[in-house]
Amino acid sequence: MKICSICHKISGTEEDHLDCKEMRRVELEADDVKEKLPEKLDMAKNADNLNLDIKAVLNHMTREKEKKIRVIFLVIIFLGLLVLLALH
16 A cells, blocks of 8 residues: 555555546646647747748648649539530
8 A cells, every 4th residue: 555646645556546647647738738828829820930831831732722622623514514415
């Protein structure tokens, strides 16, 4: 038996209580999120401060998405024309 280092109560094993360990982990994660949240908000507000590399990647992804949309649109038009030709 041992005293839990987190809640300071008697533990039946030679380790801290599992519940206490889990609670401590969740508290540490919450603290970590609280510390990083202002930084993430600043990045979201100041898109101009992003690295040029990140902007380039985002622009590339946007262009690729636009290309895919154009191709899908052209395929739909082509299929529509085929249907019209088949009906005549």
